[in-house]
Amino acid sequence: MADAPPPEPSTLPEALRAAAARFGDHPAYVQEQDGRRRTVSYAELLRLVEATAKGYVERGVRRGDRVVLWGPNSIDWAVAALAVSYAGGVLVPVNSRYVGAEVADVVERTDAALVVVHDGFLGRDQVGQLRAAGVDPARVLTLAELVAAAPSSQGLRLESVGPDDVADILFTSGTTGRSKGAMSAHRQTIGVAWAWAGLGGVRQDDRYLVVNPFFHSFGYKIGIVVGLLTGATLYPMPTF
Numbered sequence: 001m002a003d004a005p006p007p008e009p010s011t012l013p014e015a016l017r018a019a020a021a022r023f024g025d026h027p028a029y030v031q032e033q034d035g036r037r038r039t040v041s042y043a044e045l046l047r048l049v050e051a052t053a054k055g056y057v058e059r060g061v062r063r064g065d066r067v068v069l070w071g072p073n074s075i076d077w078a079v080a081a082l083a084v085s086y087a088g089g090v091l092v093p094v095n096s097r098y099v100g101a102e103v104a105d106v107v108e109r110t111d112a113a114l115v116v117v118h119d120g121f122l123g124r125d126q127v128g129q130l131r132a133a134g135v136d137p138a139r140v141l142t143l144a145e146l147v148a149a150a151p152s153s154q155g156l157r158l159e160s161v162g163p164d165d166v167a168d169i170l171f172t173s174g175t176t177g178r179s180k181g182a183m184s185a186h187r188q189t190i191g192v193a194w195a196w197a198g199l200g201g202v203r204q205d206d207r208y209l210v211v212n213p214f215f216h217s218f219g220y221k222i223g224i225v226v227g228l229l230t231g232a233t234l235y236p237m238p239t240f
Helices: 014-025 042-058 075-086 100-110 126-132 141-153 187-200 216-232
Strands: 028-033 036-041 066-070 090-094 114-117 140-142 166-171 181-185 207-210 234-235
Touching: 014 042, 014 075, 014 187, 014 216, 028 042, 028 075, 036 042, 036 140, 036 166, 036 207, 066 100, 075 090, 075 141, 075 181, 075 234, 090 100, 100 126, 100 181, 114 126, 114 141, 114 166, 126 140, 126 166, 140 141, 166 187, 166 216, 181 187, 187 216, 207 216
Parallel strands: 028 234, 066 090, 066 114, 090 166, 114 140, 207 234
Antiparallel strands: 028 036, 166 181
16 A cells, blocks of 8 residues: 655645655755755755744844845755745745846835845846845845854744745736736645646656746746655756
8 A cells, every 4th residue: 555645734844844854864955066066955954944044033034024035046045045934934036137126126015124135146246236226235135144154053943834824925027017926825835836746746766957947936836845845856057
């Protein structure tokens, strides 16, 4: 008789903790970085997310606060994104090719408490662009600063979020007008990833090359979240 499928988690923090318990030392992410191959297991992913979530809280992020994340696909991006939910916040990913004024518009419309930026991507000064666009420098944190602070943290105990709490706000492309922020609850983000993983037959022994951008629902929900649910190993690519 086949083993029963694991129960479906109802929030992203639940999914992360379940993945760490179920998949342990199995690789969650593999990335070529600075000429070296970096591998992060599911157990290590949980530790990194807990530490990063504490960093958010220490910077004033509270339950329900929006955190804008601006950068290309990377392990650090995935950790920073999952840590928003773990701290009880709402993730707002923005296009890595945006310019500062476009990001500033999203920051204003979501009243974001914090902007985390991969400064220097494609040789640009994103922090300078945000400053020029009027974003308060106190609300801006580079991804490098966030990552550097995480190893010294003892980690954050799981913040209480529910299935119907908003997990993320993804902005549309604005093709037919001004872009719109589409809100998804934790149960919706988990549900769509669970359905896609089942239909796609994604398994723990799969190696999943994620070219589709993490800031988009394809890379985020059908990449990062599917990985948590299935134990597949993700290989993020920062550029196509």
